[in-house]
Amino acid sequence: MRALVEPGPPLTDAEAARYARHLSLPGLGPLGQRRLRAARVLVVGAGGLGSPILAYLGAAGVGRLTVIDDDVVEESNLQRQVLHRAADLGRPKAESAADAVRRLDPAARVTPVVGRLTADNAAALFADHDLVLDGADNFATRYLVADAGELTGTPVVWGTIDRYAGQVSVFWPGEGPLLRDLYPEQPDPDSVPSCAAGGVLGALVGLVGSTMAVEALKVLAGVGEPAVGRLLLIDALAARTRELAFAPDPDRTPATALAEVGAACPATAAPAPEPAPAAVGATALAAELAGPAAPVVVDVRDPGERAELPIPPARPVPLATILVEGWAALAGLPGCAGDRPAPVVLACRSGARSARALAALAADPATPAAAAPRVLAGGALAWAAGPGAG
Known part of the structure; x- marks a missing residue:
């Protein structure tokens, strides 16, 4: 050449x-x-x-x-x-x-x-x-x-x-x-x-x-x-x-x-756009968590990522597990048991992986209607910039 x-x-x-x-x-x-x-x-x-x-x-x-x-x-x-x-x-x-x-x-x-x-x-x-x-x-x-x-x-x-x-x-x-x-x-x-x-x-x-x-x-x-x-x-x-x-x-x-x-x-991502119907913003989620019908927040990231930028209310369930098991991956979590579980909010770093988890749950007939899964708009970055700041 x-x-x-x-x-x-x-x-x-x-x-x-x-x-x-x-x-x-x-x-x-x-x-x-x-x-x-x-x-x-x-x-x-x-x-x-x-x-x-x-x-x-x-x-x-x-x-x-x-x-x-x-x-x-x-x-x-x-x-x-x-x-x-x-x-x-x-x-x-x-x-x-x-x-x-x-x-x-x-x-x-x-x-x-x-x-x-x-x-x-x-x-x-x-x-x-x-x-x-x-x-x-x-x-x-x-x-x-x-x-x-x-x-x-x-x-x-x-x-x-x-x-x-x-x-x-x-x-x-x-x-x-x-x-x-x-x-x-x-x-x-x-x-x-x-x-x-x-x-x-x-x-x-x-x-x-x-x-x-x-x-x-x-x-x-x-x-x-x-x-x-x-x-x-x-x-x-x-x-x-x-x-x-x-x-x-x-x-x-x-x-x-x-x-x-x-x-x-991801660490310098722009602020998340207004939440879609199947999403909830960080400020709104914080208000829901303080209310009488608090949702179950599920963090789908790897352990190292959760430690780097934590969402304290969240419970860890890896994305790979949800993609394979669907609702069964969440059914054992406190608040998710039974036919009328608490609402579920899925979170990752900025929203891409939680959207994949949401699609997997939506495609699983076993997902209870009461769970009404949503994603945290903007993910952990939005949480850290809002309710989790400081």
């Missing part, structure tokens, strides 16, 4: 000494290193994936790096976001990461952008760079990156992690399929647990991020076979990797505009 970047000027003696181990690599050599020195690379995210990406691209001699991130360094980041130190707590991640790259190479040209990638700035940022690496931690930004890459013709090296598993691919417009050919629709942000709730193996982000850096160097220098049209699947627990080939979807509508990013992650 063609090299993405034209070679820059000959290497200086200092550069030749610094990158000597690259210069002796078949296929890379001085010409490939000159391509790297001429490259302009944008890294979205300075967290778990961004840390190894920035470290290895900076050390490899990529000519100009830009990193965009709107978050600050927190103590829980230090388990896996290895560019940051305890002394960086509270600092913008983009600035902390840029300083770390400069510690590796004082001559590195790295620009931190403290802010979020949006529909307003994405096209201009992409157009100013040869390659983008997507180290975002949320679905909305990943799909914005994918659409901006397609619109501007900018290749994207993409990676994602989930607990003990990771995925990597390269989406190169004009050379192979793109993210929406593989995953056509953006999932609901509540469809998977957050890193805080589900956890993530710290060393795994190093493995996935380093793999992304390797793919970036291959694309920039024109060496090897990039993962275009291939999804690399990494299972850290089983110590196995496998590959899934995929092709462009001939029926997919190409991206023609950038939509504004929605909630970057």
Whole structure:
């Protein structure tokens, strides 16, 4: 596959000494290193994936790096976001990461952008760079990156992690399929647990991020076979990797505009809309709980998520149990026994999973009419922002 970047000027003696181990690599050599020195690379995210990406691209001699991130360094980041130190707590991640790259190479040209990638700035940022690496931690930004890459013709090296598993691919417009050919629709942000709730193996982000850096160097220098049209699947627990080939979807509508990013992650979700007939708002639920006919609140999240953002009146029943057992999963709860149980309110983090539980109960003939299941509109986020605040 063609090299993405034209070679820059000959290497200086200092550069030749610094990158000597690259210069002796078949296929890379001085010409490939000159391509790297001429490259302009944008890294979205300075967290778990961004840390190894920035470290290895900076050390490899990529000519100009830009990193965009709107978050600050927190103590829980230090388990896996290895560019940051305890002394960086509270600092913008983009600035902390840029300083770390400069510690590796004082001559590195790295620009931190403290802010979020949006529909307003994405096209201009992409157009100013040869390659983008997507180290975002949320679905909305990943799909914005994918659409901006397609619109501007900018290749994207993409990676994602989930607990003990990771995925990597390269989406190169004009050379192979793109993210929406593989995953056509953006999932609901509540469809998977957050890193805080589900956890993530710290060393795994190093493995996935380093793999992304390797793919970036291959694309920039024109060496090897990039993962275009291939999804690399990494299972850290089983110590196995496998590959899934995929092709462009001939029926997919190409991206023609950038939509504004929605909630970057469930923790920053917008306020819930007015409750539908089968839903109840947080304030109204608090009033019902204080009344004579209090409903039974059922939390369908995993234990770690419930501990992270609790709804104190709720009783735990996992979504998977409700999907399999229907009403029988709730029938043993206090207030739910008999033919005339108390009303039931289902809750999750923001409402997506509780809606699935509601559909399962509605489809079960054993669900008593008196239970009249509803969902908590906005889920635990709405509860925390209202009755559970403070």
